[in-house]
Amino acid sequence: MECWGNGGTETYVAGLVRLLAAQNFEVTLALLNNGDEDAVDFLPRNRIRVIGLAGLPKALRQQRPDVVSLHLYAHLLPAMLVCRALRYPTVTTLHMPLESWGLRHRLYWRLAIRLSSTVIGVSKQVLNPLKGRNIWPSAIPGGVDPLFFTCPRDKQRPTAEAFTLIAMGRLAAEKDWATLIEAVARLPLPLRQRTAIEFYGSGILQNELDSLAKRCGVQTAFHGHAGKDQLVQALSTADLFVLPSRFEGLGLAALEAMAAGVPTITADFAAARGYIEQGVTGHRFPVGDATGLARWIEWHMTHPEASIAIGLKGREFVRQHFSEEKAYRPYLEIFKQVAN
Known part of the structure; x- marks a missing residue:
């Protein structure tokens, strides 16, 4: 994620991590910028890392994850390029429809979508414009706390x-x-x-x-x-x-x-x-x-x-x-x- 705040994306990620933890998945929350990470109460402190985009390659080499789950906006494409360069599979969750962005960001997102192992949309509005074999066929909306x-x-x-x-x-x-x-x-x-x-x-x-x-x-x-x-x-x-x-x-x-x-x-x-x-x-x-x-x-x-x-x-x-x-x-x- 870009940073930890108090929006819908944070609520979505918190619910997902709670389910993964209940299923004995080992999860690390990587943040590209400082935010309100002290408010994260669903992971041990040592599983939360503020790394910056420049620190992403080092963090991936240290953690060696089986999958990288991306919940990004402006940094989606550069983070995707890092993951691809290091050969880590990615699951990209899109929280906003493409149409809500300007032309430049729409182009960046489309490229990131093509590079992702699997792409998920949180609603039909997000999902419907997406084409490709890597698009998960059903929307996965956020769960309510x-x-x-x-x-x-x-x-x-x-x-x-x-x-x-x-x-x-x-x-x-x-x-x-x-x-x-x-x-x-x-x-x-x-x-x-x-x-x-x-x-x-x-x-x-x-x-x-x-x-x-x-x-x-x-x-x-x-x-x-x-x-x-x-x-x-x-x-x-x-x-x-x-x-x-x-x-x-x-x-x-x-x-x-x-x-x-x-x-x-x-x-x-x-x-x-x-x-x-x-x-x-x-x-x-x-x-x-x-x-x-x-x-x-x-x-x-x-x-x-x-x-x-x-x-x-x-x-x-x-x-x-x-x-x-x-x-x-x-x-x-x-x-x-x-x-x-």
Whole structure:
């Protein structure tokens, strides 16, 4: 990985490593840059190494791995070239669709894909544009940390009090949080006055989003980066979760909210269609459509019993299809095939 942070890729890798460790695989987490590696709690400290790209050849020679599992973005191609030069088999997991990158990075990724022993996509959106004999035929979505399934839902009955809307993720342009703020601003005044958006995540757009919320008369609170325990606590009292992203490789934050039993709305990015069945496990709205999002927020506020039922159905769907054990198990077969 490039570095350890608090995004969906880190959650994906953590779940994969937990499964591998349970199956007695020996795993070393190699990071190309310093980050929040002290937050890694699923591996012994001596199995976590910050090596830098220049240190990758030395690290590979020392570790002599059977397989190198790559979860990279900007450094995917140079890391791939190192692995190929030293003749180590690679399993490349792509966490974002090719279309989300500029032309130069798309070319780099396509070359890295051709050089990889096996390539995995985390969703159909990531997988569908990929061609080649080395492409694993089925998407392997991230599993949801079991902690989210333990979330105690304090809001199991309708209430006319304050309506808490949870937003989890980086405060970055691709998440399109501005559309969420504008949607709340378009609610009828009595509903807007009840609604507060609680943001969990950090990023360069915080001041801009705060200013927009104040101009629109929307109540917001920015909590910065939060650990999973804090997120579970926040979700336990939430009325609704919204992920308005313009694109997502998977949208793991939405799955975590659904696992906690929180009614969920996402933008209609392609990956969401794999888990948001309209009106059954959640709702989707056209990307960037603040008016369309406002309609669904209003629906959940004015149909609280039905909203709670959708949250429960979403929780059961994620439990059946996105548990860590179920999601990551195909890797066991893939690693054995590639190593042989």
